[in-house]
Amino acid sequence: MTKSEMNKKILGLWVFPFGLYNLVKCLNFHWSVAFLLLLWTVRLEGAQQAQPPIGLKITKIKTASGQKYKVGGTPLQNQARIYTDRDHLKFINVPKIVLGLSYLMTANSDHKSKGKAFLTFTTDRSVRLWVCRDSRGDHIKKGKAPKWLSDNFERMETRIETNEANMGFFILYRGKKDLPKGRCTLGGNADPPAAGQMNNYVVLFAAAIDGDQKQNLSAQMPIRLSQLWGWIKTR
Numbered sequence: 220m221t222k223s224e225m226n227k228k229i230l231g232l233w234v235f236p237f238g239l240y241n242l243v244k245c246l247n248f249h250w251s252v253a254f255l256l257l258l259w260t261v262r263l264e265g266a267q268q269a270q271p272p273i274g275l276k277i278t279k280i281k282t283a284s285g286q287k288y289k290v291g292g293t294p295l296q297n298q299a300r301i302y303t304d305r306d307h308l309k310f311i312n313v314p315k316i317v318l319g320l321s322y323l324m325t326a327n328s329d330h331k332s333k334g335k336a337f338l339t340f341t342t343d344r345s346v347r348l349w350v351c352r353d354s355r356g357d358h359i360k361k362g363k364a365p366k367w368l369s370d371n372f373e374r375m376e377t378r379i380e381t382n383e384a385n386m387g388f389f390i391l392y393r394g395k396k397d398l399p400k401g402r403c404t405l406g407g408n409a410d411p412p413a414a415g416q417m418n419n420y421v422v423l424f425a426a427a428i429d430g431d432q433k434q435n436l437s438a439q440m441p442i443r444l445s446q447l448w449g450w451i452k453t454r
Contacts, residue, residue, distance in 0.1 A: 332407035351389035362415025367406035
C-alpha cells in the first residue's frame with residue numbers, strides 16, 4: 220500500500236466515522252473534506268450548551284407599557300409557562316442547549332410594543348442574554364426582526380416549540396457579547412423594521428461566556444484538523 224493510499228485510509232477512519240467516506244469517493248475529494256471540516260466546526264460551536272447563571276438575581280423589571288413581567292417560577296423546561304398574562308401558553312420540546320436557563324416571563328399583550336428602551340431590568344452579575352422570537356416574525360415565514368435584535372443578537376437555527384398552534388415555535392437569538400452586571404435595556408417586540416410577529420418575545424439568561432470558556436471551546440477542535448488541511452492542500 221502506498222503512502223497516499225494509507226493516508227486516505229486513515230482519513231476515512233478518523234474524519235468519517237459515520238460512513239461518510241463513501242461521499243468522498245463519489246464527490247471531489249478535496250471539496251468534500253473542506254465541507255466536512257466546516258460542518259465539524261459549526262457543530263462544535265453550535266453545540267455548546269448555555270450554562271445557567273447560578274444564584275442570578277434579576278430586579279427592577281420595568282416596561283414602558285406598565286405590564287407585569289417576572290422571572291419564571293421554574294427554570295426553562297417543558298410545560299413551563301411562557302407569559303404572565305397567558306396561563307395556557309407553554310413551552311414544549313425545549314432544546315438541551317437552553318434547558319434549565321432562567322427566563323423572564325413577558326406579557327403577550329405587549330406584542331405590539333415599540334421603542335428602543337421598552338424593557339429594562341437589573342442583573343447582579345454579567346450574563347449572556349438569549350431572546351425567543353415569534354417564528355412568524357422571522358424570514359422563514361416572511362417576517363422581519365427589529366433592528367435592536369438583529370444588531371445585538373445572533374440568529375440561531377435552534378427552535379423552542381410551543382403549544383401555540385398559530386406560532387408553532389420560537390426562533391432563538393443569542394447575544395453577541397456578555398452584558399456586565401447592572402441595568403440592561405431591550406427594545407419593543409414590534410420596533411422597526413419588525414414584521415409578522417403576533418406574540419411577544421421572551422428573554423433567557425445564561426452565564427457569561429468568559430475568556431476561559433471561549434478558550435475551552437476552541438480547544439475542542441483537535442489540532443489535527445490544521446494538519447489535515449495542510450495535507451489536503453498538498454494533494
